[in-house]
Amino acid sequence: MSGDNRRSKRRDRRGGGAVRRPVSSYQDPTRRLVYVAAEGAKTEGDYIALLNRAYGAEKKFHLHFCRHGDPNGLRPVEVVKRVLAAAQRPDDEKWALFDRDSGDKTPEDIREAMRLAAEHGVHVALSHPSFELWLLLHFKQHTSRESGRSTTVLDRLRAHPDAAGFADYASQSGDRGKGLGDRRERALLGREKTAIDNARALVALCPHPSGGCSARHLTKIEPIPGPRSETKETYEEWNRRTGHAATCDPVQRDPSADVWRLLVRSASERTKRSNRTNSFRSANRTD
Ligand SMILES: [Zn+2]
Numbered sequence: 667m668s669g670d671n672r673r674s675k676r677r678d679r680r681g682g683g684a685v686r687r688p689v690s691s692y693q694d695p696t697r698r699l700v701y702v703a704a705e706g707a708k709t710e711g712d713y714i715a716l717l718n719r720a721y722g723a724e725k726k727f728h729l730h731f732c733r734h735g736d737p738n739g740l741r742p743v744e745v746v747k748r749v750l751a752a753a754q755r756p757d758d759e760k761w762a763l764f765d766r767d768s769g770d771k772t773p774e775d776i777r778e779a780m781r782l783a784a785e786h787g788v789h790v791a792l793s794h795p796s797f798e799l800w801l802l803l804h805f806k807q808h809t810s811r812e813s814g815r816s817t818t819v820l821d822r823l824r825a826h827p828d829a830a831g832f833a834d835y836a837s838q839s840g841d842r843g844k845g846l847g848d849r850r851e852r853a854l855l856g857r858e859k860t861a862i863d864n865a866r867a868l869v870a871l872c873p874h875p876s877g878g879c880s881a882r883h884l885t886k887i888e889p890i891p892g893p894r895s896e897t898k899e900t901y902e903e904w905n906r907r908t909g910h911a912a913t914c915d916p917v918q919r920d921p922s923a924d925v926w927r928l929l930v931r932s933a934s935e936r937t938k939r940s941n942r943t944n945s946f947r948s949a950n951r952t953d
Pocket of ligand 1: 911
């Protein structure tokens, strides 16, 4: 167990820091509560806050971001443990966001985290090479293989004429460098459909040698059966939720950006409940 998780557990016991009162008690009960943890300390948290502010009330969801104080970020398996520690019940909806980034983690780090997530009913949004690919997909498609290095993705994000505010993204240290302040947020908002379409297209381009990877028929993101459920999934069944083939190795999904699944899931309940169109709904179409 990591130092961060030990610290979280200590906070839990003391009743300070981590939330002991059920998170659901802070929220409008008509909103779907989703627990999200990520390896980064800044960008992903800002992005989750952006989704809550922009769409949470209308689409009746609240993404509870499980913050951590480690400036170096969590390892993928720690991200999964973080969301498991924060969720209140086994059947709470849980998401773990992490990236391939070959600079600071091994293929086995990714596979270990995927296995743990599958075992405990956690959705994974893997970004390959980095979360910033998901941001870039809001502005343009990006299909070239990066072997886990984010340099090209960052260069293209900074250089894109519509990515206002991103010109100096991650070029400064501290929160300002990788945060999503007002200008960057405005540049991203309203482009979700483009990002989802681009990310879904990447699944079909997956270099898995036997093929079979496609998000085309993934029109609805179903909740994962709880870990105590008799209908518990196998790893292969869980893996298919991403659109990738049952045997597709996550480390080889280059490039990919699974965050689209979180947005489709966030919108699908609302679509089912109200039968109204909404800005994400076009992403649920069968194309
Ligand atoms: Zn694949």
